[in-house]
Amino acid sequence: MYHILKENALEDFYKLNPSSGVSKKKNAQSKDFSFLNNPEIAEKILQFRDxxxxxxxxxxxxxxxxxxxWLLENLPKLQKGIISVIVNFPKGTAQITFREADITLAQVAAVLDHIGYPPALSQSSLTEAKKEEKSYDRTLIYQLAVAGFAFGNIMLLSIPEYFGMNNIGDENFAYYFRFVSIALSLPVLLYSSQEYYKSAWAGLRSGVINIDVPIVLGIFIIFFRSIYEVFVLHEPGFFDSLAGLLFFLLIGKYFQRRTYERMSFDRDYSSYFPIAVTRILTDGSKELIPISKIAKDDLLLIHSDELIPVDAELVEGRAYIDNSFVTGEAMPVTKNPGEKIYAGGRQKGEKIVVKALRPLDQSYLTSIWNQPTHRKDVKIIKDLTDKISKRFTIWLLIVAILGFLAWLPFDANTAINVLTAVLIVACPCALALAAPFAESNMMLHLGRNGLYLKDAPTVEQLADVQHYVFDKTGTLTVASDGEATYQGIPLTDEEQILVHALVSNSLHPLSRILSKKLLSGSAEITEFIEEKGAGLTGVVNGTKLKIGSRSFVLPTTEQSEEEVQNSEVHIEIDGRYRGFFTIQNKYRENLKDLFDALKDKPITILSGDNDRELPNLRKFLPEKAEIRFFQKPTDKLQYIEDLESKGVKTLMAGDGLNDAGALMRSHMGISVAEDVYTFSPACDAILEASHLYKLPKYVDAAKSTVKIIQESFLISLLYNLGGLSFALAGVLEPIVCAILMPISSITVVVYVVLRTQAAAKRIFNSSDNQLDIFSYQPVTKEAHLEEVR
Structure with missing residues (x-):
């Protein structure tokens, strides 16, 4: 990458940011984007073509x-045919305009992959880009802008009123400013408040008094009381308070929506599936087709590391299928011609030919996903604020009416003032602001520590968790790594290099793990044979090697049941048996700390794998923890449903499609991901895998947030009681009402923000709190050159 930039005089790349540059993974293979040359696929992906x-x-x-x-927007200098690149940094997207006569869509993708920015392409991306433009709603931003504009200008026009300057000079200016304030408040009343009207009306139609009902009541009282003040009493009214109230409320609503735009929490199986597959025609020729076009009995060519898109029967070759993302089984399974392969498995090894048994929408994986429990409406989130809104509204109306009736026999004008003053002073804006600001601020701190919540109210879900349920493979373990222990005659450095060279040519998971543990060096392979499910034979630097299972390396010996359960790789060099590696799952760091912190909580492990890891897993878990192996996706879903039906609020942590149903059905579903921007099942939160041990801290932070919200409610209650006492006494001047309303809102916002910051600092120590989603170790030019060497 450094050479490319230097040749094109683009070395400023390294001056723009001290953390510029993210190295591609070593030995990463370039992806094949030839399917993008298919006209039908290209037409669906392109946003414009003319x-x-x-x-x-x-x-x-x-x-x-x-x-x-900077680099992406300078891409036209690196590649002929690319006209412009516009990057949307918050969404992590780029809009690329190119000339088709000079470069194809597939070549554009290849160029991006080559410089380290491969596009995320999946079945769902066929419609995602066009759908995004149509579905993106900017209404909230416009409403916020209108309210902010009106608030600022009305406050400016109200300065003479606040400082008693309205009698200085021409008095007509005071009346003129008041009419301008009325005009500025109308867009706030009619446009910026629309969402609150709709929510309040929907709640009343359903027989529910939510928090938006008293807010709407307060909006109307403030506006019409202000009209009365201006035209009857010749006073300034409360138009600045009205605009300020809506401005702060809309800011809170904006914070609630912001995180959801950054990540997708509702991804389904289509985000995991490829866009196209190779179909073999009757004349033996091949064509790329979208997977949605696969029909029953179609012959499909599946290359190494490609996904099986539909339920199929193996026709040609020997399949070695990795089902870890679908069933949770860590070890690949061998399939012979005539055997059935389910959709979602990934072929590891030579290319194979399969016959489709049914279309995509009828596959096993799709049927699992389409169960009713996989839909988001199974969860009803009851906002903490709504729990008190009904009582608040009823008591507010009772107090206002009683105050009005008490003053009516003595002074009708004072009675009206008491009625409106009570409704204005007790407007629940502080209540409505407390939860969004507290939860949104804590969301930022959780994000800096590796947990990304779907939305602000999810903080309340996290605080209510009672039972912890974990998947094993890929959640508690590192799927791409393992622990290797050697027993036998020690291998010399030269022998390790020979073994490394041979296993590096295999795609078997055990071979990949072993290749990371051995010394590497220069070696020439003159012969290589891989027998799927058995082992490898080959000649490296003139030395004959035989590596694999005990029955493969030592066919005359019998395997004990214990040896079958363990993942063993035996080694023979030049006809002499040397020993074997025992490979076990590698559990995530600090896993013991995680379960020690949860030892007093109910814990269950649900694994689709076999029980060979039971002794190792037991070392981390409390004695009371329940472990279930051989769990199918439906079994996991049923377990969660049983707990939820008993009123137990579960937290489910998983990583694969096999966990999707359980994640959706649980009270709090957390998808554990090595890379938070790659595919993860639909969930309530995405957790960076390396931060799994912080789960108890996340729950503590959520509970602290709920406590802070309750404290802010108490502050708001004290403010309302104080304001009501003056309002009922009939001594609350309009100008005092106008000042108290924004002060109360600002006080609550400042309090919850400072308290959540203090809580986050206490729970996440300084070393934990340094991580940010944009933080990377700096990569210098020297480091780039060293990697090239």
Whole structure:
């Protein structure tokens, strides 16, 4: 990458950000984007195509800093045919305009992959880009802008009133400013408040008094009381308070929506599936087709590391299927011609030919996903604020009416003032602001520590968790790594290099793990044979090697049941048996700390794997923890449903499609991901895998947030009691009402923000709190050159 930039005089890339540059994974293979040459697929992906000019918008997960933006937007200097690149940094997307006569869509994707920004392409991305433009709603931003504009200008026009300057000079200016304030408040009343009207009306139609009902009541009382003040009493009214109230409320609503735009929490199986697959025609020729076009009995060519898109029967070759993301089984399974392979498995090894048994929408994986419990409406989130809104509204109306009736026999004007003053002073804006600001602020701190919540009210869900349920493979363990222990005659450095060279040519998971543990060096392989499910034979630097299972390396010996359960790799060099590696799951760091912190809580492990890891897993878990192996996706879902039906609020942590149903049905579903921007099942939160041990801290932070919200409610209650006492006494001047309303709102906001910051600092120590989603270790030019060498 450094050479490319230097050759094109683009070395400023390294000056823009001290953390510029993210190295591609070592030995990463370039992806094949030839399927993008299919006209049908290209037509669905392209946003615009006319006169030889085409536009595409792709998600580029590797975008992380200003240097990335600068490099991508300078891409036309690196590649002929690319006209412009516009990067949307918050969404991690880039809109690319290119000339089709000079470069194809597939070549654009290949260029991005080559410079380290591969586009995230999946079945769901066929419609995502176009859908995004149509569905993105900017109404909230416009409403916020209108309220902010009105608030600022009305406050400016009210300065003479606040300081008693309205009698200085021409008195007509005071009347003129009041009419201008009325005009500025109308867009706030009619446009910026629309969402609150709709929510309040929907609640009343359902027989529920939610928090928006008293807010709407307060909006109308403030506006019409202000009209009365201006036209009857010749006073300034409360138009600045009205605009300020809506401005702060809309800011809170904006914070609630902001995180959801950054990540997708509702992804389904289509985000995991490829866009196209190779179909073999009757004449033996091949064509790329969208997977939605697969029909029964179609012959499909599946290459190594490709996904099986539909339920199929193996026709040719020997399949070695990795089902870890679908069933949770850690070890791949061998399939012979004539055997059935389910959709979602990934082939590890030679290319195979399969016959489709049914279309995509009828596959096993799709049927699991489409169960009713996989829909988001199974969860009803009861906002903490709504729990008190009904009582608040009823008592507010009772107090206002009683105050009015008490004053009516003595002074009708005072009675009306008492009625409106009570409703204005007791407006629940402080209540409505407390939860959004507290929860949104804590969301930021949780994000800095590796947990990304779907929305602000999810904080309350996290605080209510009672029972902890974990998947094993990929959640508690590192799926791409393992612990290797050697027994036998020690291997010399040269022998380790020979073994490393041979296993590095295999795609078997055990071979990949073993290759990371051995010394590497220069070696020439003159012969290589891999027998799927058995082992490897080959000649490296003239030395004959035999590596694999005991029955493969030592066919005359019998395997004990214990040896079958363990993942063993035996080694023979030049006909002499040397020993074997025992490979076990590698559990995540600090896993013991995680379960020690949860030892007093109910814990269950649900694994689709077999029980060979039971002794190792037991070392981390409390004695009371329940462990269930051989769990199918439906079994996990049923377990969660049984707990939830008993009123137990569960937290489910998983990583694969096999966990999707349980994640959706649980009270709090957390998807554990090595890379938070790659595929993860639908969930309530996405957790960086390396931060799993912080789960108890996240729950503590959520509970602290709920406590802070309750404290803010108490502050608001004290403020309301004080304001009501003056309002009922009939001594509350309009100008005092206008001042108290924004002060109460600002006080609550400042309190919850400072308290949540203090709580986050206490729970997440300084070393934990340094992580941010955009933080990377700096990569210098020297480091780039060293990697090239």
């Amino acid at each position: 006169g030889g000019i085409a536009v595409v918008r792709w998600s580029l997960p590797q975008i992380h800093c200003s240097s990335c933006i």
